[in-house]
Amino acid sequence: MSRKITASLYMTLDGRGAFPKYPGWDRPSTEANDMWREMWLNRFDDVTTVIMGRRSFLGHRRVWTEKARKPSDPQYLLDYSRWLDHVDKVCLSHRLKTPGWENSRIMKGDLSKIVAKVKREKGGNIIAEGGPRLILEFLRRGLADDFWLVVQPVVYGKGPQYWGPMKAQATLKLVSSSTMEDGELMLHYETVRGFRA
Numbered sequence: 001m002s003r004k005i006t007a008s009l010y011m012t013l014d015g016r017g018a019f020p021k022y023p024g025w026d027r028p029s030t031e032a033n034d035m036w037r038e039m040w041l042n043r044f045d046d047v048t049t050v051i052m053g054r055r056s057f058l059g060h061r062r063v064w065t066e067k068a069r070k071p072s073d074p075q076y077l078l079d080y081s082r083w084l085d086h087v088d089k090v091c092l093s094h095r096l097k098t099p100g101w102e103n104s105r106i107m108k109g110d111l112s113k114i115v116a117k118v119k120r121e122k123g124g125n126i127i128a129e130g131g132p133r134l135i136l137e138f139l140r141r142g143l144a145d146d147f148w149l150v151v152q153p154v155v156y157g158k159g160p161q162y163w164g165p166m167k168a169q170a171t172l173k174l175v176s177s178s179t180m181e182d183g184e185l186m187l188h189y190e191t192v193r194g195f196r197a
């Protein structure tokens, strides 16, 4: 069976890949909330490869390794960090020579060819975890099978943009939607292939 590719987007209402403050954003929690569970825990079981652009990869390497965890961090953050350390990670970069993170490799070149190559490898499903520019490229080229979005209740007005010019529309089918405790929307869309507008 083909390896499914999921694009993961964490954005503001105006499509910015940012981490804004809003009421409840910093609610301390010893347990993963619904959003966390859905975005970063429930979908792990069948994912064996995570693809990131260089900037996102370096950001994740700084913040999400097990080494970066503090003793006071809740168990679910530790679980996520351990999972991310162990999973196969593809960092897309022309500049970076060594990834400096276990189970990571650097790939470069045409995104469609890279994705086709990774899909031919043995493994489970694949997540494209940002950044925004890379996700837009997945959308433009129709490379993702589905999209999970968390939309924060903020119009931010700055930061990297997920959406940008397209040669043709990308058509998606809404699979599910839900609202989180602090007003974030969680949207799951599948790519519709073969539809002509």
Ligand SMILES: NC(=O)c1ccc[n+]([C@@H]2O[C@H](COP(=O)([O-])OP(=O)(O)OC[C@H]3O[C@@H](n4cnc5c(N)ncnc54)[C@H](OP(=O)(O)O)[C@@H]3O)[C@@H](O)[C@H]2O)c1
Pocket: 009, 010, 011, 016, 017, 018, 019, 052, 053, 054, 055, 056, 057, 059, 092, 093, 094, 095, 096, 107, 108, 109, 110, 111, 129, 130, 131, 132, 133, 134, 135, 160
């Ligand atoms: N809100 C969120 O959840 C979220 C998620 C992720 C990121 N972010 C934020 O978004 C920002 C980074 O996003 P971004 O869109 O600017 O950058 P990005 O996609 O993370 O990284 C872009 C870089 O990836 C490399 N790249 C992309 N495609 C490539 C290819 N086909 N071959 C070789 N290299 C390729 C290039 O690196 P080289 O220059 O090395 O060639 C490019 O400069 C950060 O500020 C981060 O905090 C937010």
